[in-house]
Amino acid sequence: MIDKTVPDVESAVAGIQDGATVLIGGFGRAGQPVELIDALIAHGARELTIVNNNAGNGDTGLAALLAARRVRKIVCSFPRQSDSWVFDGLYRAGDIELELVPQGNLAERIRAAGAGVGAFFSPTGVGTQLADGKETREIDGRTYVLEYPIRGDVALISAYRADRWGNLVYRETARNFGPIMATAAATTIVQVDEIVPLGALDPEAVVTPGLFVDRVVAVGERPWLREGEFVGGVDLEGRPLEAATGGER
Numbered sequence: 001m002i003d004k005t006v007p008d009v010e011s012a013v014a015g016i017q018d019g020a021t022v023l024i025g026g027f028g029r030a031g032q033p034v035e036l037i038d039a040l041i042a043h044g045a046r047e048l049t050i051v052n053n054n055a056g057n058g059d060t061g062l063a064a065l066l067a068a069r070r071v072r073k074i075v076c077s078f079p080r081q082s083d084s085w086v087f088d089g090l091y092r093a094g095d096i097e098l099e100l101v102p103q104g105n106l107a108e109r110i111r112a113a114g115a116g117v118g119a120f121f122s123p124t125g126v127g128t129q130l131a132d133g134k135e136t137r138e139i140d141g142r143t144y145v146l147e148y149p150i151r152g153d154v155a156l157i158s159a160y161r162a163d164r165w166g167n168l169v170y171r172e173t174a175r176n177f178g179p180i181m182a183t184a185a186a187t188t189i190v191q192v193d194e195i196v197p198l199g200a201l202d203p204e205a206v207v208t209p210g211l212f213v214d215r216v217v218a219v220g221e222r223p224w225l226r227e228g229e230f231v232g233g234v235d236l237e238g239r240p241l242e243a244a245t246g247g248e249r
Contacts, residue, residue, distance in 0.1 A: 004166040005195055005216050009039035012189050012217040016040060016154055019072075021049040023110065023150075023181040024062060025157035028054055028081075031174035033158040033191045034061040035219045040156070041065055047072045051110070051150055053103065053177060055079035055087035066090060075150065077103040100130065105147055107180060113149035114183025114212075122147050155185035159208070162192045163199075166213030167206045175207065182212040189215045193222065 006012050013036060016022070022040075026032030041064060048071050055076050056063030063086040065071060079087055079098060090096040101109065102124045112120055121144035125131045135146040157178040160171035168190060170178060182188045195218045 002210075003164045004210065004213055005164050005218070007217070009035050009191065009217055009219065010042070012036060012191070012215050013039045013043050013156075015187075016043060016045045018045050019047045019049075020045060020153040021051065021151070023152035023155040023157075023177075023185050024050055024052045025155070025176065025178040025181050026052060026054070026062070027173065027176040029057055029061070031158050031170075031176045031178060032061050033156045034222075036156045036158075036189060036191050036217075037061050037065050041068050041070065044070075046070050049073045049075065051075045051106075051152060051181075053077055053106065054081070055084055055098075057081070058083045059086065063087070066096065069095070071096060073097040073099065075099040075101060075106070077101050077106045102130065106150070107177065109147055109150040110177065110184045111180045112147075113151040114180055117149060119146055119148050121145065150184065152181065152185035153187065155181040155188045157181055157188065157190050159190055159192045161201060162190060162195050162213070162216045162218075163197065163201055163210070164195060164216075165198065166190070166208075166210030166216050167201055168192070168208040168210075168213065169201055169205050170207055179208050182208045187214045188212055189217075191217050191219045193220065194218055 050071050052062060053076055055074050056066050067086045074096060091098060105122050105124050121137055121139065123142060123144050126143045126145050131145045137144055158174060159168040159178060161169045190213055195216060
């Protein structure tokens, strides 16, 4: 019987090695697998290479992983924003390496890894420092730069629901990098709000088939996803945050 569920987040991240390349889903806070990241911090793996759109927000989730000094290098497209003080301090001190990748190239490099594409030519970054040392080619009168796939030893992603086979349904924009990261890692580990019986998921709504998933853990409903802290003071139904939370943040 195929059953990819595990009982807790500690079991989910067991076996992640020092020096691993870890793809972590999320666009800022949306879709970030916070509970899995916290388990990874407790697990203790070090010298990690992290691939994410951002470089952490505030002091939680990915930022907490950086603050714990577990990350040697981060590959991302948007490392600095108003609340990226953890990354900013580490980078200015020379304590973390950054590979800056334009967002479209980042997504396509991850997708290429999952699709078995050996490399591709992209116009993004041509003529900038991001193209230094890379092969370029003129195609139909336009210059392109050669980019290589980004593969992960592990992917940590967040979805909304799963069944025991690992079929995944995402919730709105929390989907972001999850589907392509699931295909691009040797081991894909997923946290979901709930695990439902086989047949309960509409096949037309399944975005990531269980073929690409190795472990699934249910973490329960996460209130901050409902309260709208990351959507400008309104909840996911558009109500003012004060109305949805009784005025408390």
